[in-house]
Amino acid sequence: MDRYAAFARSGLGRRLVPGLGLPDPVPLRRDAPGAPLAPGPVLVTGLVPPDGAPLVGDAAGVAAAELAAAGARVVGPDGAGGDATAGAAGAVAGDERWGGLVVDATAAASPADLVGLVGACTPHLRRLARGAHVVVLGLDPDRLPAGSPAAVRVAQRALEGFTRSLGKEVGGGRTVQLVLLAEGGVGAMGSTLRFLLSGRSAFVSGQVVRVGAPVHDLPSGEDARGPRPLAGRRAVVTGAARGIGAAVAQLLGARGAHVVCVDVPAAAGDLAATARAVGGEPLVLDITSDLAPGRLAEACERLGGVDVVVHNAGITRDRRLRNMRPDAFAAVLDVNVGAPLRLTEHLLGAGLLGRGGRVVGVSSLAGIAGNDGQTSYAASKAGVIGLVDALAPRAAAAGTTVNAVAPGFIETRMTATVPPLTRQLGRRLASLGQGGLPVDVAEAIAWFAEPATAGVHGQVLRVCGQSLLGA
Numbered sequence: 001m002d003r004y005a006a007f008a009r010s011g012l013g014r015r016l017v018p019g020l021g022l023p024d025p026v027p028l029r030r031d032a033p034g035a036p037l038a039p040g041p042v043l044v045t046g047l048v049p050p051d052g053a054p055l056v057g058d059a060a061g062v063a064a065a066e067l068a069a070a071g072a073r074v075v076g077p078d079g080a081g082g083d084a085t086a087g088a089a090g091a092v093a094g095d096e097r098w099g100g101l102v103v104d105a106t107a108a109a110s111p112a113d114l115v116g117l118v119g120a121c122t123p124h125l126r127r128l129a130r131g132a133h134v135v136v137l138g139l140d141p142d143r144l145p146a147g148s149p150a151a152v153r154v155a156q157r158a159l160e161g162f163t164r165s166l167g168k169e170v171g172g173g174r175t176v177q178l179v180l181l182a183e184g185g186v187g188a189m190g191s192t193l194r195f196l197l198s199g200r201s202a203f204v205s206g207q208v209v210r211v212g213a214p215v216h217d218l219p220s221g222e223d224a225r226g227p228r229p230l231a232g233r234r235a236v237v238t239g240a241a242r243g244i245g246a247a248v249a250q251l252l253g254a255r256g257a258h259v260v261c262v263d264v265p266a267a268a269g270d271l272a273a274t275a276r277a278v279g280g281e282p283l284v285l286d287i288t289s290d291l292a293p294g295r296l297a298e299a300c301e302r303l304g305g306v307d308v309v310v311h312n313a314g315i316t317r318d319r320r321l322r323n324m325r326p327d328a329f330a331a332v333l334d335v336n337v338g339a340p341l342r343l344t345e346h347l348l349g350a351g352l353l354g355r356g357g358r359v360v361g362v363s364s365l366a367g368i369a370g371n372d373g374q375t376s377y378a379a380s381k382a383g384v385i386g387l388v389d390a391l392a393p394r395a396a397a398a399g400t401t402v403n404a405v406a407p408g409f410i411e412t413r414m415t416a417t418v419p420p421l422t423r424q425l426g427r428r429l430a431s432l433g434q435g436g437l438p439v440d441v442a443e444a445i446a447w448f449a450e451p452a453t454a455g456v457h458g459q460v461l462r463v464c465g466q467s468l469l470g471a
């Protein structure tokens with residue numbers, strides 16, 4: 001816990017923080033072995049559909065069934081509580097609170113329909129448990145069926161402002177996300193709902209996730225919902241010796257993957273320790289070297305192919321542009337985006353990444369918002385978003401998804417070197433009022449890596465506690 005967070009939790013802090021309107025960084029509800037999906041029953045509710053069949057199918061019904069199958073106590077259309085919109089508040093006992101809220105807004109067909117969100121949400125907000133997560137389901141306004149009325153697109157686009165604002169007001173470590181469904185997305189949204197309702201997404205808030213038709217067949221329910229959804233998967237994680245990369249390797253290993261841990265020769269000692277701890281194997285390799293694509297391909301061939309590639313290795317050489325040396329600028333671009341592009345194209349071209357494959361890049365809020373003194377880093381991290389845009393369509397045709405995470409302020413050795421005032425600001429600019437942990441980024445990457453997340457591709461997920469930067 002950082003010093004301000006410790007103060008906010010002290011006796012004096014608890015009295016001062018709310019009155020002065022200061023950020024209140026409550027401890028987040030992170031996942032733990034055996035922890036329930038949500039800290040209480042999950043209410044599935046929504047707008048009353050107008051006449052006619054819903055455009056993407058029964059999103060609320062499927063959400064309720066998916067969450068119930070994942071062990072959540074669901075109150076909703078198909079859950080124990082019957083009709084959620086009518087009197088659901090009475091379906092929880094005494095002072096029990098909602099551990100999650102899913103609001104199906106796919107029926108909103110005009111701006112006026114959005115008023116229904118008040119009826120669907122408002123009665124339940126005061127009963128949300130600390131650390132409860134809210135998910136609003138909508139239609140992807142960019143992928144509506146041809147000929148959809150303009151009013152549908154307007155209403156569905158409006159949900160983004162609604163959810164982002166709600167994320168800023170819920171407090172108490174609660175989060176709010178918008179899941180936008182395209183054709184084929186309802187049947188593919190299970191892993192996304194499990195991620196967003198659980199403590200695995202503790203540091204993700206105010207985000208939009210688009211789910212469409214899966215790029216390959218989905219795994220069976222039990223395989224997908226169990227504690228080891230990555231069993232049998234072969235993964236490569238670059239920059240795995242420490243920080244976020246070590247957390248990613250650890251989590252992918254714990255979820256069942258065999259992990260090839262890559263890092264530079266100077267980090268060989270730490271790399272070996274990470275690989276040993278996760279039951280994987282070390283590969284000492286500078287990803288920018290000319291030999292890197294071939295050596296990585298050989299390592300993958302020995303395993304019979306690769307399923308998950310996480311391009312986590314990254315460096316900074318921060319200086320204002322007026323003081324910048326070309327070699328420093330070049331190094332940042334090459335490690336952070338040049339090498340990931342070469343390696344991904346090589347693995348795809350060699351047929352080592354195919355059906356069920358996952359490529360996950362690591363961008364940054366700096367790549368979205370820009371940052372004083374970080375022209376090289378921000379360019380490289382915006383380039384990672386370009387890599388996702390450029391490769392996702394081709395990869396999807398081969399059954400591979402390409403996505404990226406964009407971490408905000410994460411407590412690592414990299415951010416420990418940031419000047420103290422900037423560090424405090426980085427933490428407090430988030431709605432959740434704190435920095436994230438490496439495991440928060442790792443959880444988002446592990447969700448992208450799951451075989452059941454086949455309907456999410458070409459996307460960048462911010463893991464930033466809903467930071468104001470670039471939002």
Ligand SMILES: NC(=O)c1ccc[n+]([C@@H]2O[C@H](COP(=O)([O-])OP(=O)(O)OC[C@H]3O[C@@H](n4cnc5c(N)ncnc54)[C@H](O)[C@@H]3O)[C@@H](O)[C@H]2O)c1
Binds near residue numbers: 285314315407
């Ligand atoms: N920490 C944050 O707040 C934050 C925020 C946004 C994005 N990120 C990104 O997350 C990733 C990990 O960050 P971190 O904070 O854990 O950094 P870190 O500096 O602690 O770890 C980076 C790792 O990458 C390795 N690496 C560097 N160059 C390499 C090369 N050429 N070949 C192989 N490995 C190489 C390093 O040796 C190191 O082990 C980076 O891409 C970073 O830009 C971090």
